[in-house]
Amino acid sequence: KTLEDVLKEKGVITEEDYKAVTRSKSLDYKLGEGFVFTSPDEKFRTAIGSSFQIRYAFMDLDNANNTTANKAQDSSRFELRRIKLFFNGYAFTRDLAFKLVLNFANSQNPPTTTGLLEETWMNYRLLDEAQLRFGQDKVQFGRQFITSSTALQFVDLSVVTIAFVPGYDTGLMIHGKIAGGLVNYNVAGYGGLGQNTFRTTSDNAFAARLTVNPFGDVKYSESDVEYSRKPLVSLGADFFRDTVNGSETNNLNFFGSKGWYGIGNPLLSAARRISTGEAIDFNTAGIDAVFKWLGCSAQGEYFIGQADGQTTKNTLRAQGFYTQAGYFVIPKKLEFAARYAYLDPNRDVADDHWIETTGAISWYINDHNLKLVADYTNIHKQKGISFNNGPNATDDRQVRFQAQMVF
Amino acid sequence: KTLEDVLKEKGVITEEDYKAVTRSKSLDYKLGEGFVFTSPDEKFRTAIGSSFQIRYAFMDLDNANNTTANKAQDSSRFELRRIKLFFNGYAFTRDLAFKLVLNFANSQNPPTTTGLLEETWMNYRLLDEAQLRFGQDKVQFGRQFITSSTALQFVDLSVVTIAFVPGYDTGLMIHGKIAGGLVNYNVAGYGGLGQNTFRTTSDNAFAARLTVNPFGDVKYSESDVEYSRKPLVSLGADFFRDTVNGSETNNLNFFGSKGWYGIGNPLLSAARRISTGEAIDFNTAGIDAVFKWLGCSAQGEYFIGQADGQTTKNTLRAQGFYTQAGYFVIPKKLEFAARYAYLDPNRDVADDHWIETTGAISWYINDHNLKLVADYTNIHKQKGISFNNGPNATDDRQVRFQAQMVF
Amino acid sequence: KTLEDVLKEKGVITEEDYKAVTRSKSLDYKLGEGFVFTSPDEKFRTAIGSSFQIRYAFMDLDNANNTTANKAQDSSRFELRRIKLFFNGYAFTRDLAFKLVLNFANSQNPPTTTGLLEETWMNYRLLDEAQLRFGQDKVQFGRQFITSSTALQFVDLSVVTIAFVPGYDTGLMIHGKIAGGLVNYNVAGYGGLGQNTFRTTSDNAFAARLTVNPFGDVKYSESDVEYSRKPLVSLGADFFRDTVNGSETNNLNFFGSKGWYGIGNPLLSAARRISTGEAIDFNTAGIDAVFKWLGCSAQGEYFIGQADGQTTKNTLRAQGFYTQAGYFVIPKKLEFAARYAYLDPNRDVADDHWIETTGAISWYINDHNLKLVADYTNIHKQKGISFNNGPNATDDRQVRFQAQMVF
Known part of the structure; x- marks a missing residue:
């Protein structure tokens, strides 16, 4: 009381x-945001929150080559994921809104290069329809x-x-x-080198995204x-x-060892490969759709990407999609879900699919604030990208359990 | 007022x-924990606190070999310790309790590999007698x-x-x-690679600890x-x-340059040494006791460790103990204390004791929230582990002064 | 209300x-400091604030040597600066005051060595005239x-x-x-290796600073x-x-690639240069003055530095100054300012001036809490330190825009 x-x-x-006096409490708590502090004149507000994703994962690698030297190493891994x-x-x-997200799980051994800062921006709203955001953000792609x-x-993911x-x-x-969320748009210029990495050249990146929500705004x-x-x-x-x-x-992401460029380019023959030193033009596009009703949900997304070496004139083309659906057997509490994801990191070579x-x-x-999730994945890699790169395709099996708390 | x-x-x-209205203040302060925020429905509580350990240490190294090339370098060191x-x-x-501890002193030059996160867990209490903790914690050893x-x-330490x-x-x-703290127990499975380091193999670690407090719970x-x-x-x-x-x-800790394995294994002859590439089984155990009464305190702990190379079948055995006691000449204010610590990082070789x-x-x-501590240590290393590894034992002298604030 | x-x-x-009840609010907001929490007994107070400096900079490098291999790379850079x-x-x-400042922009890719901690100290005030500060701080120079x-x-800067x-x-x-700020002084001993870097030798640093404010205290x-x-x-x-x-x-700072020692020492001939391995004595001094009145401000500072190699007995001497002035064309809102900065990193060689x-x-x-700043700089480097070290002097042009928010 x-x-x-x-x-x-x-x-x-x-x-x-x-x-009147309780309308804007100087100290309040909001689910998913944490403790909320408001200045007496209501010109300043900061919510301080936290999220934990703590995980156990077991990876049973397929030993297509199980000589001692080539044996794939299974892993049993407790992890502070985020x-x-x-x-x-x-x-x-x-x-004038702001956001600052620090991910301390990025401070690991061996060290990662991502840095601790995630979203770090200020956002000025002229109108709901016209807003300006300056800083680091998820590239809206x-x-x-x-x-x-x-x-x-x-x-x-x-x-x-x-x-x-x-x-x-x-x-x-x-x-x-626009129109209360029936249409949302964004257009942005970025440095172009990713998280906490700042340009030393004059190349930059451009991104645009449009969503249409015919029955009203749908949050992410x-x-x-x-x-x-x-x-x-x-x-x-x-x-x-x-x-780049x-x-x-x-x-x-797309450039690194888990990205389509990182996986796909080495699969090309030396003559057709984009070389390490040259400037590369990247063009990627995607379309996506989501549906939700009475505890049912379905979502799908298709991507296409192309890399062009400016010097060699060599080209890499990739595509991929995933589709997933879920249903709550106990509404708001217990959900079953399934996903199929297909990646072709290099459309011009065979035997490189990752499913x-x-x-x-x-x-x-x-809700999402306190949940336990377990999933099982079959990871099928065709022989071109399998463990030790062949001679066979591999089917790795992965079990993950995660406890999540947003508070 | x-x-x-x-x-x-x-x-x-x-x-x-x-x-009623002051019983659970939405904003309060608690010594040792910091400012405490409670949500209006009392379902969420977060305390935000801070601790500083700022230190000056002078190390006078014993120049057993004081040619220019072999001269030990004394150090005069101001340090943000924790x-x-x-x-x-x-x-x-x-x-459903949580803890998140960030140690920013781990972000140093040259960089350390420990990461910033220390305790980072969620703890679910079914009963006082049966609780589940998931995340990163001090291994209870x-x-x-x-x-x-x-x-x-x-x-x-x-x-x-x-x-x-x-x-x-x-x-x-x-x-x-159990029984209000007469007995405390814990049993745990860990990744097995230490702070902010996550497994890439399927080996894991196991730890168990039992304490008995015959006159009632004794806090650490x-x-x-x-x-x-x-x-x-x-x-x-x-x-x-x-x-590992x-x-x-x-x-x-025990694996690194200050650990019994890190110090002890190189002391073995090449043939008897555990090799860098092999898998090593570690078994360690310890017993400890503490006594406190009227400003007097005494504490001791004995450890034993063994490492077995899975391939070479070579074995390293170590032991060590410390014992310390203190007395308040002015109760609750001024204390004198003494400690003797003995480490034998390799029981099978001579001249490797560290005292x-x-x-x-x-x-x-x-209390411990605001205190000034000064200590003097004589560091005796037998010639096998002394500066430049002999030919003589060394006696280094260290003076430290530390200001500590928990707020 | x-x-x-x-x-x-x-x-x-x-x-x-x-x-009485509003005098010391348990939760308050203070411009420039953030949300302020005070314990019920008023013995503890913590303000939690944040600052963002988000920047775009374009650097147009002067291509004095514009063969492909020697072409200077312009840069177009979005940056989380601080x-x-x-x-x-x-x-x-x-x-007993404290300060803790964390700069997360120091966690970048590629990694920096500065560490996250900036000011991290406790300060005990015996009198206004006599205070003791222990920890990490800006060296008062x-x-x-x-x-x-x-x-x-x-x-x-x-x-x-x-x-x-x-x-x-x-x-x-x-x-x-002293005398309410007419005179301020400080005298300090430091580790001597800079931010988050702690000594492993017994050399230390000394700094002293004196300011005189004839018309009353002037804040920085x-x-x-x-x-x-x-x-x-x-x-x-x-x-x-x-x-060092x-x-x-x-x-x-002065030692690194942007410091007078880092720039100036390599300009000496091999025989006169201070060598990498030797101990170096650094002595630097500076004088400065500031004037403010009715929206006008002027400030200037002159530095002199000398490095002496203890083994080679070689010496490096440097000097530099800047002077800047500003005027508010709309009081408290819109200001124009100009600055001239001159650096001679090595007084004993020619053609090494940086202007x-x-x-x-x-x-x-x-005020400074929310502001937008744009500046244009002509960077003139004489041929000894220009891009590719000659044969010509270069004039690089830099445009920067920065949004700053302290909250």
Whole structure:
């Protein structure tokens, strides 16, 4: 019982007073955001929250070559997958919002290069339809990637999302919500080298994304844990282009060892390969759709990418898609879900497909804020990209269990 | 004077109301924990605190070989030893506790591999007697190590504790407090590679610890700064086993340059040595005891460790102990303490003993929360492990001064 | 409207009560410091704030040698320049202050060696005139460097300041404010290796600084955004000496690639150069002056430095100065400013001058707490230090835009 409650009961303050003084509490708590502090003049607000993703994963690698030297090493792994502190709110005016997300799980041994900062921006709202964001953000490419990692349907992102998205980057974005969210758009220029990595050349990146939500705004959150009474549909399309010097330090997802470029380019013969030193033009595009109704949800996304070496004139082309669906057998609590993900990192060579089939069971104790997720994945790699690169395709099996808390 | 005080004085609210509204303040401060925030529905609580250990240390190295090339380099060192932010509380229910500790002093030049995260877990209490903890924690091995580094009797841990404990690790622990703390137990599985380091193989570690407190629960805190009116006794025993691939990246204390394995294994002849590439089984055990009464305190701990190379079948055996005692000449304020620590990193070779004798004087301004500690240590290393490895034993002398603040 | 307001209006509490209960709010907000939490007994206070400096910079390098191999690479760079969380307040008593500043922009790709911690100290005030500070702080050398990076007149520090200051270091400082700030002094011993870098030798550093403020205390803040009604003048002088082993890991500004020693020493012929392995004595000194009145401000600083190799007896001498002035064409809102900076990293060789001429325009939306700054710089480097070291001098042109928010 608060002091305000007591005073209202005693009639010291009126119902109206009560509403006025409790309307904007200087200290409050909001699910999914954490403790919320508001300045007396209401010009400043900061929410401080935290999220933990703690995981156990067992990976049973397929020993296609099981001589001692070539034996694949299974792994039994406890992991602090994502440990974040996040600060969000507004400052000076409600129209000037900020966000600061720190992921301390990026401080690991051996060291990673991603840095601790994730979203780190200020956003000025002129109108809902016209807003300006300056700083580091998720590059708005790939619906699943844009979705918070705490609002996924499975233990983690699909292999295809990881392979195609650029990741985080620093830049300037114009974005807006039209007709109350029926249409959302954003157009942005970025440095072009990824998370916490800043340009030393004059090449930059460009990204644009458009979503249409015919039945009203659909937020970026997987699973229909809300048990939507009316059907929700969202359609999206995005485009990203960038020029990267092959030898430039970068943190671009698609460029690295799990990216379509990182996997696909080495598969080309030496003569047709894009070389390490040259400048490379990247063009990628994607389309996506989501549907939610009465605890049912379905989502799919298709990506296409092309890399062109400026010096060698060599080209790499890739594509991939995933599709996933879930159903709550106990509404808002217990969900079963399945996903099929297909990645072709190099469309011009054979035997390089990567196919993941995943089944998940999730117990949502408090929406996405407190949940336990377990999933099983069969990872099929054709022989060109399998363990030790052949001679056979491999089927690795992965079991993951994750406890997630957003508080 | 708070508003609640004024309203009670004026009789606007009753004594009962006063108690009700102040019982759980939304914003409070708790010594040793920091500012405490509670959500209006009392389902969420977070305390945000901080600790500083700022140190000056002078090390006078014994120049057993003082040619220019072999001259030991004394050091005069100002140091940010431990600079932490800690978040602890509960979320969704009082039974779901969490802890998050960030040590920013780990971000140094030259870079360390430990990472910033220390304790990072969620803990579910089914009963006091049966609790489940998932995440990164201190491996519950070594009473002194389990004790907070802000609740030590000397400036830092004993050399023996550092040499034998695994350190932090990520895993799953079952633990409980039986009969109000007369017996405490924990049993855990860990990744097995130490702080912020996650497995890429399927080897894991196991740890168990049991403490018996015949006169009631004894918290992990050195010195009798509380001036216990009745005697307190605690007895403990712990066991840890792990398999580490010699070439695997790890952050295990006992494996590194200050660990019994790191010091002891190179002392063996090449033929008897455990090799870098092989898998190694580690078994370590310890027993410990503590006594506190009227400002007096005494504590001791004995460790034994064995490493077995799976390929070479070579074995390394080590042991060590420390014993320390303190007395408050001014109760709760001024304490004198002494410690003797003995490490034999390799029981099968001669001349490798490391013996530290330390005397400390501490001024507790506000318990362990605000204190100044100075200590002097004689570091005797037999010639096998002395500076430049012989030909003589060395006696280094170290003076340390530390200001500590927990707030 | 707060509960206190309502109760005062209704006459439930008196004007006096109102003042008493609102005097020290447990939760408050303070511009430039963030949310302020005070414990019920008022013995503990912590303010948690944040600052963002988000920047876009275009660098047009002068292609004095524009063959393909020697072509200077222009850069178009979005950057998270400084992203900080800061905690400051007092603990246990108002006389024991602390500060903790974390700069997460230091966690970048490629990794930097500076570490995350900036100011990290406790400060005990015996008297205003005699205070003791222990921990890491800005070495009190160089007025512009001592000034918060959020209170500068341009987008960033002058090239001369960066070249001459040591940076942050850990140590013990005695300081005080005499006659209400007419004179301020500080004398300190530091480790001597810079930010988050701790000594492994017994060499240490010494620094002293004195300021005289004839018309009253002048805080460290550039621009006369306050529109001072009466003229403000401050004069300062500082001295720093240090011994660094050339091969010792350090984070000293003057030693690195942008420091006078780092630039100047390689310009000497091999025989006269200070060698990498030897111990080097550094002595630097500076004088500075600032004037502010009715929106006008002017500031200047002159530095001199000398390095002496202990083994080779070789010597390097450097000097530099900057002078800058600004005027608010719209008081407190819109300012124009200009700066001239001159660096001679080696007084004993010719053709090594570095001259930067900068013009800035700043829009102070809320003092230094929310402002937009744009500046243009001509960077003239004589041929000895120009791109590819000659054969010609180069004039690089740099445009920077920065949004800054302190909240």
